[in-house]
Amino acid sequence: MAPREAERDGAGGQDVLRRAGDASVLILTSLAGGAKHGYALIKDVKGFAGVELGPGTLYGALERLEQIGLIEALPAEDRRHPYRITPAGVTALRVHLDAIERVRVAGRLRLGLEGI
Amino acid sequence: MAGPGSERLVRNALRCYPERWRSRHGEEAAELAMLLMRDGTPARSIAWSYFKGAARTRLVQPRRRLRVAVGALVAAACSLGVSLALLTSSAPANAVTGPCSGVARGAGAASHGPIPDGHDYVAGDTARSSASISISVTTGKPANSSAMSGHDQRC
Numbered sequence: 001m002a003p004r005e006a007e008r009d010g011a012g013g014q015d016v017l018r019r020a021g022d023a024s025v026l027i028l029t030s031l032a033g034g035a036k037h038g039y040a041l042i043k044d045v046k047g048f049a050g051v052e053l054g055p056g057t058l059y060g061a062l063e064r065l066e067q068i069g070l071i072e073a074l075p076a077e078d079r080r081h082p083y084r085i086t087p088a089g090v091t092a093l094r095v096h097l098d099a100i101e102r103v104r105v106a107g108r109l110r111l112g113l114e115g116i
Numbered sequence: 117m118a119g120p121g122s123e124r125l126v127r128n129a130l131r132c133y134p135e136r137w138r139s140r141h142g143e144e145a146a147e148l149a150m151l152l153m154r155d156g157t158p159a160r161s162i163a164w165s166y167f168k169g170a171a172r173t174r175l176v177q178p179r180r181r182l183r184v185a186v187g188a189l190v191a192a193a194c195s196l197g198v199s200l201a202l203l204t205s206s207a208p209a210n211a212v213t214g215p216c217s218g219v220a221r222g223a224g225a226a227s228h229g230p231i232p233d234g235h236d237y238v239a240g241d242t243a244r245s246s247a248s249i250s251i252s253v254t255t256g257k258p259a260n261s262s263a264m265s266g267h268d269q270r271c
Contacts, residue, residue, distance in 0.1 A: 055165050
């Protein structure tokens with residue numbers, strides 16, 4: 001998908017991250033707090049989600065997210081490329097988190113954990 | 117601390133990536149591996165992660181090329197199918213000269229009205245049924261132009 005398409009879908013409310021995989025969501029969530037390079041991303045994701053991303057998984061997800069225009073690489077610092085979330089990425093993450101939230105609320109209601 | 121063996125293992129895993137990927141991420145990925153090993157991540161798990169990533173990268177790119185190839189094959193098959201359909205539509209012309217000529221003549225009588233002469237009808241029907249042969253088999257003359265145009269309209 002071209003960056004422009006991703007932006008349009010995100011703005012239209014379609015959850016483009018639904019099939020993107022957990023790593024993509026974790027990376028976008030991490031980048032929502034500021035631009036980071038690979039090592040900082042792995043450490044941050046481990047800190048807030050307890051998930052240790054493998055470096056191969058990380059680079060695969062970064063490349064995919066960059067291709068669909070949800071993140072962009074910044075100029076290299078030494079040999080490290082920091083990445084930052086794009087406006088389309090912010091929209092896509094927000095739409096995805098809203099969808100997750102609806103599922104979370106429904107699940108908790110049906111388990112009797114909320115609304116009693 | 118990462119030993120030379122661990123470093124070699126990671127470098128070998130990174131060599132599995134396509135050249136394009138290595139030129140962009142290779143140095144950074146090697147440095148990231150060193151940092152992770154320094155933090156205590158086993159070299160084997162880092163190398164395995166890179167092996168899997170390389171396999172995925174190599175599998176995703178041919179999938180796109182495969183889609184293009186499949187599209188070309190489908191287009192070729194469609195055009196071949198149209199050609200075959202045209203050929204099979206001319207099959208009744210052969211049937212007329214074969215043992216089922218009576219059936220074909222009867223069908224022709226039903227669709228084209230009364231037959232003044234069975235032989236003449238067969239010649240006309242041959243020309244009418246065959247899209248590619250415009251010379252009548254039985255008379256050796258060019259086929260009736262009105263019959264040919266009728267066939268073209270049906271197609």
